[in-house]
Amino acid sequence: MATNSTTKKPAAAAEESAEAVTETATARPARKPTPALEVVGPALRVGDEPVTVTLSHHHAIDGTAYPPGAEILVSPDYAHRLRSQGYVSRT
Incomplete structure (x- = not known):
């Protein structure tokens, strides 16, 4: 049977170390709202007209x-x- 060779910290020291570790994580930057x-x-090529597509997935x-x-x-x-990858609805 193996024994644990680490020593226990006193309760006061354990609380202090727990308080030191507790930090608020940095928040992720918010995503931009869906524009008009x-x-x-990718940019349009010269002479191409944009195509309107309806997404079927997020x-x-x-x-x-x-x-x-x-x-x-x-x-x-x-x-x-997008169509070949399944992101555009079939309607």
């Missing part, structure tokens, strides 16, 4: 959270990528 319809994601683009059902404007290439 503007092109998000998705975060450039630090902005978009809930399911949100309509966003994206470049045609990015819309194709």
Whole structure:
């Protein structure tokens, strides 16, 4: 049978060390609110028109959270990528 070779701290010292360890964690930066319809994601190519897509799942683009059902404007290439990854609803 193995024995524990560490010594117990007195109750007063244990409370002091517990108080020293208790710190508030830094809060995460808040995500930006969903903006009005503007092109998000990769930039449009010259001559391309933005495409409106409706998201079927929660998705975060450039630090902005978009809930399911949100309509966003994206470049045609990015819309194709979102469709192939299952983020765009079929309707």
